[in-house]
Amino acid sequence: MTLSIRIFLFLAAATLVGIGATIAFVPHVIYADGGMPDNLMAVSDIRSAGSLLLTLGVCVFAAGLRLIPVRFALIVSAITFLSYGMGRVLSVGLDGFSGSSIYAIAGLEWALGIAALGALFVLRSNRSET
Numbered sequence: 001m002t003l004s005i006r007i008f009l010f011l012a013a014a015t016l017v018g019i020g021a022t023i024a025f026v027p028h029v030i031y032a033d034g035g036m037p038d039n040l041m042a043v044s045d046i047r048s049a050g051s052l053l054l055t056l057g058v059c060v061f062a063a064g065l066r067l068i069p070v071r072f073a074l075i076v077s078a079i080t081f082l083s084y085g086m087g088r089v090l091s092v093g094l095d096g097f098s099g100s101s102i103y104a105i106a107g108l109e110w111a112l113g114i115a116a117l118g119a120l121f122v123l124r125s126n127r128s129e130t
Contacts, residue, residue: 023050
């Protein structure tokens, strides 16, 4: 594993753990602008998604420490960030514009997802050279 891949894993893990923990434990911080739903089922779904992101972040962090396979963590990172980015685009298309911050968030998600794919290619090419 190259140093740049390791740095990426820790950056991706910090992002996933930070956002996931916030959504799971204090979702009103994230959803302050749009307001938290009154429906307890919707709040449960929000917290569940946060818990998933938190758990995935722990897995990605473990790969940075070489406790689990790096390739697995990069695939998880790519799928997670790109699917969230795609969901943002879908939401803007179906639900309309919800503020400029959504574009910044989507841009970050797409950038991290593409970086994960790039790291996968680097990892693959490094293995084929040996």
